[in-house]
Amino acid sequence: MKCALVTGGSRGIGSAICQKLAEDSQYHILINYQSNSDAAQKTLDEVVKKGATAELIKFNVADAEDVKTALTTWQEANPEAIVEVIVNNAGITKDGLFMWMSHEDWTNVINTSLNGFFNVTNFFIQRMLRNKYGRIINMVSVSGVKGTAGQTNYSAAKGAVVAATKALAQEVAKRNITVNAVAPGFIRTDMTGDLDEKELIKLVPVNRFGEAEEVADLVSFLVSKKASYITGEIININGGIYS
Known part of the structure; x- marks a missing residue:
């Protein structure tokens, strides 16, 4: 069984990615969520409607022990399963001016985006290397590329992932x-x-906000065999706001 894991897969862009991979790929989809089980179940239902198989896997990406326990338990229950795709999508924002930012708001944002990337990717990377195949997609942000006032913590976290x-x-x-x-x-x-x-x-040259499905289309392409010569790239999808 070949699998694609999407962290923070219950809502928004994460949910759109799960559904797009269900349409475009043959992967069994692992939908990670932390607390919103109703939203996660809705995403699971949509994925199954599109003809894919999927399951929910609950853990907090920022908690190294929680990640290790949940993924080890899953791997032991599915010894034949191979995770070929990781989409590190989980992230949180705690916006505010740096001068008033609490240590907690700094740490929580960094832990989720940056340590979350480490905790999940590091768990699977040796297996990927042995298997000689993998697709890792890290969801960052315009904030991590250009920096955004009021988001020093989020910009730092996403910039580090870049x-x-x-x-x-x-x-x-x-x-x-x-x-x-x-x-x-x-x-x-x-x-x-x-x-x-x-x-x-x-601020946006194309004069509208983007849709989660448009981001999911890009992720789906990067996951596919067609993107095998693209690596180490940061692809902006922002309507021309920054280039």
Whole structure:
């Protein structure tokens, strides 16, 4: 059984990616979530409707022990299963000006995006290397590429994952494993629900927010065999906001 794991797969871009992979690939889809079991179940139902097999796998990417326990338990229950695709999508924001930022808001954002990438990817990387095939996609952000005021913590976390993407890509390329990052701009999801869309689209040359499905299309391409010569890249998908 060949599998694709999507962290933070219950809502927004993560859910869209799970559904797109269900349409475009033959993978058994592992939908990771942390707390929202209703949303995770909805995503699972949509994935199955599209003809794929899938299961839910609950853990907090930021908690190294939780990740190790959940993934070890799953691997032991499915000894023949091979995770060929990892989409590191889980992330949180705790926005605020740096001068007023609490240590907790700094640490939580870094732990989820950066340590989450390490905890999940590191668990599978040796198996991928032995298997001589893999696709690792790290969801970053325009904030991690250009920096965004009020998001020093999120920009730092995503910027670190950008650098990690470039470094890891070089380490594993000979084994037919690609590592790429996808950097969305303003995408219409729960996470951007509080933003002033009317005001912000003035910054976007194409004059609208993107849709989660558009990001999922890009991820699906990078997961496919067609993208085997693309690695170490950070691909912006932001309507021209930054290039």
